[in-house]
Amino acid sequence: MTNRITRQRLLLSVSSTLTALMLCASVQTQASAPTSDFSTKPPTTDTTSSSTYVTHFWDALALEPQNAWSQLRKSFAWQDQQLSAQARVRVDQWIAHYRSSPENIATITQRAAPWLAFITQQVEARNLPGEIALIPFIESSFDPSARSHRGAAGLWQFMPGTGDALGLVRNGHYDGRLDVITSTQAALDYIEMQADQWYEGDLPLSLAAYNAGAGTVNRAVRNAQSQGKSGHYWNLQLPNETMQYVPKLHAIAAIVANPERYNVSLPEIEAEPTFAKVQLSHALTLREASRLLDVEQSALTKLNPGLLNGAIDPRSAQTLLVPDETSHEMIARLSQGEPQSAQVATSAPDTYRVERGDNLSTIAARHNLTQQHIMRLNAIERPDTLQPGQLLTLSDS
Known part of the structure; x- marks a missing residue:
């Protein structure tokens, strides 16, 4: 896609520039051996000094705190x-x-x-x-x-x-x-x-x-x-x-x-998602999940609006979202003594066997992948050609 090519070239250009500047910073550090970090020292007034340029570079990187915005x-x-x-x-x-x-x-x-x-x-x-x-x-x-x-x-x-x-x-x-x-x-x-x-x-x-x-x-x-x-x-x-x-x-x-320009205040939002994904292989009510996780049921309801009757059924959905501060030990309790059946989703398995009723979109969502990724790995030209029993590769490794 034209947009992707343009963006990829831009990212490559920025990456190359950053790499060059970081190398410059490394050389300057070795030459001058500063004893304190840049954030604690005011920049020198000597505008011809390369150390000033490096100082300004790193200061600029630290200007905006990292958050979702x-x-x-x-x-x-x-x-x-x-x-x-x-x-x-x-x-x-x-x-x-x-x-x-x-x-x-x-x-x-x-x-x-x-x-x-x-x-x-x-x-x-x-x-x-x-x-x-x-x-x-x-x-x-x-x-x-x-x-x-x-x-x-x-x-x-x-x-x-x-x-x-x-x-x-x-x-x-x-x-x-x-x-x-x-x-x-x-x-x-x-x-x-x-x-x-x-x-x-x-x-x-x-x-x-x-x-x-x-x-x-x-x-x-x-x-x-x-x-x-x-x-x-x-x-x-x-x-x-x-x-x-x-x-x-x-x-x-x-x-x-540019919210300041328009006199608008945006709420603070964390840079990382505030929930964890838990894969379940058995039915579970949010009330029971609340008890096992020691999490408010209202918090689980808010994170899982697709569960219409307050319960998850693996025949329809396998992923339960829980607040990210929930401990792994608490999450393991969802499996009623079988921690392996409820795990925080960190990566997709290498393969998946297509079942009756599956389609590419649901398989992709279930494993936190994109349809295009699965189609590329399996040389699939049309998403509607999946067959029950077909073995799909889900990982490049």
Whole structure:
């Protein structure tokens, strides 16, 4: 994808620059043998000194404390884009709208606290622009239990048919659209697949299709091209909601990128996910899990909105999220004396045997992988060609 290539080249360039500067710092350290660290000494006024340059370099790295917001900003890719005057007006209108209700931004971003670090990591792992991690701000106000009057549900607001097509299990006990882990994987799969299938990697067009459907966007592209226009998102005539979709994302990302400029306060959110994943092979109620883990049941309910009746059934879902401060010893108690059946998920197994009813999306979500990763390792061209009994390789090793 064009976006990925550009981003990878940028990362390579930055990495090379950092490496050179670090080597420079190493040489300077050996030559001058300073006896105290840079943070405790004011910079020298000799601007010709290479040690001053190194000091400033390391000081600059330490300026911003690492949290979920700083991690997200690092992965932003759209902030320096040169938009047309008309597109800029559309974005600025939404910046003004969000700024007019800072209390709403505070509420929504606070609601994002359990999920933002995890989503950012998943977006980064795919080399997608960090702005994609803010789609739930637009879709659901970062409420994983949100339901629309049209039937969409979850953080990413999947309609039932779309969720079914992406392999999100939905029954009376469990709704994968409300499960943040599986729905996030499905949403990113969907965005990437549509970008690759229809739009030669053009993510704004894929996001428009995420909102309005590929058929609507494809017709708009053809109409624009018939009028001699480029067919890019900003040139299209689309349903009003879709016309506002990408400008909204640009706007909220601009505010997150520079909250001081817009007089907005963002809540403190840890740089790492605040939950651990526990794989279960047996049914368990959240009430019982609460007792075994010595964790409030309300905390487990909040982390597992996809469990509709307060219990996990491995036939529908195998992963239970628990607060990250829960000890491994407590987690082992979930197995009622068999610690091996409930373990914190740290890595995927090497292989998996496809069972009846499996699809690529659910297998990927179950093992914290992407569909594209599994397809690449197993030379799968179409996700719908899996067969019961098929042995899949899940690891490069």
